[in-house]
Amino acid sequence: xxxxxxxxxxxxxxxxxxxxxxxxxxxxxxxxxxxxxxxxxxxxxxxxxxxxxxxxxxxxxxxxxxxxxxxxxxxxxxxxxxxxxxxxxxxxxxxx
Amino acid sequence: xxxxxxxxxxxxxxxxxxxxxxxxxxxxxxxxxxxxxxxxxxxxxxxxxxxxxxxxxxxxxxxxxxxxxxxxxxxxxxxxxxxxxxxxxxxxxxxxxxxxxxxxxxxxxxxxxxxxxxxxxxxxxxxxxxxxxxxxxxxxxxxxxxxxxxxxxxxxxxxxxxxxxxxxxxxxxxxxxxxxxxxxxxxxxx
Numbered sequence: 001x002x003x004x005x006x007x008x009x010x011x012x013x014x015x016x017x018x019x020x021x022x023x024x025x026x027x028x029x030x031x032x033x034x035x036x037x038x039x040x041x042x043x044x045x046x047x048x049x050x051x052x053x054x055x056x057x058x059x060x061x062x063x064x065x066x067x068x069x070x071x072x073x074x075x076x077x078x079x080x081x082x083x084x085x086x087x088x089x090x091x092x093x094x095x096x
Numbered sequence: 097x098x099x100x101x102x103x104x105x106x107x108x109x110x111x112x113x114x115x116x117x118x119x120x121x122x123x124x125x126x127x128x129x130x131x132x133x134x135x136x137x138x139x140x141x142x143x144x145x146x147x148x149x150x151x152x153x154x155x156x157x158x159x160x161x162x163x164x165x166x167x168x169x170x171x172x173x174x175x176x177x178x179x180x181x182x183x184x185x186x187x188x189x190x191x192x193x194x195x196x197x198x199x200x201x202x203x204x205x206x207x208x209x210x211x212x213x214x215x216x217x218x219x220x221x222x223x224x225x226x227x228x229x230x231x232x233x234x235x236x237x238x239x240x241x242x243x244x245x246x247x248x249x250x251x252x253x254x255x256x257x258x259x260x261x262x263x264x265x266x267x268x269x270x271x272x273x274x275x276x277x278x279x280x281x282x283x284x285x286x
Contacts, residue, residue, distance in 0.1 A: 065221055068218075069225075
């Protein structure tokens with residue numbers, strides 16, 4: 001029985017990643033090319049794991065929103081300098 | 097040759113670019129005091145080097161590039177001071193058992209709902225994202241901002257922040273896991 005478990009575990013680890021590894025590769029894939037083997041194993045994992053598919057989608061959304069972050073705000077800044085801060089900065093520029 | 101050269105006018109910097117630069121710094125530093133400090137440094141550096149400004153880019157682009165460098169410098173200094181502590185990372189994967197390394201049931205991703213009002217959703221999302229970003233440990237935040245926000249090359253980020261080309265992915269991975277969970281917890285699902 002114990003032996004069977006070991007075989008199942010070995011098979012499982014050899015063929016499929018854990019979610020921990022799969023999500024690491026999802027992050028890595030956004031910035032660099034995966035090896036062919038890693039890419040295939042990730043596809044296999046995603047095909048059978050609902051949670052990692054969700055993570056993949058949400059991860060893409062986070063990255064896209066992060067990239068929008070400054071562009072969106074530079075046209076209509078959320079954070080603005082107070083009058084006091086503006087005066088401080090003007091003093092520094094004037095003193096040089 | 098000289099007709100297209102851009103001119104520099106320090107007296108108009110605050111009124112023309114002040115809010116834009118401040119906002120740029122604030123969204124990357126999550127602190128008004130730090131943002132103001134780095135803006136000061138930026139203007140001081142700009143005034144010192146203004147004679148070298150060749151006018152190839154606009155005044156705005158030039159000021160932004162100085163500020164960007166200041167932000168990277170800030171993160172380089174702060175991330176060497178703060179090593180990552182394992183204890184405050186709440187790992188969402190099972191630590192042992194048959195499902196070792198698989199999502200822990202309570203922390204697995206839930207659905208983020210439908211995209212009904214795209215604009216409202218985006219502004220809400222950005223506010224939560226900004227808050228969650230400010231809660232990340234310094235080292236995670238610095239790698240995340242330089243790599244994901246600024247899209248700086250991996251080798252360069254590693255050189256600046258003192259990580260290796262393999263542990264940068266682990267750091268980014270953890271930053272992403274924490275951000276995702278924080279967003280989900282604070283997301284108001286209608």
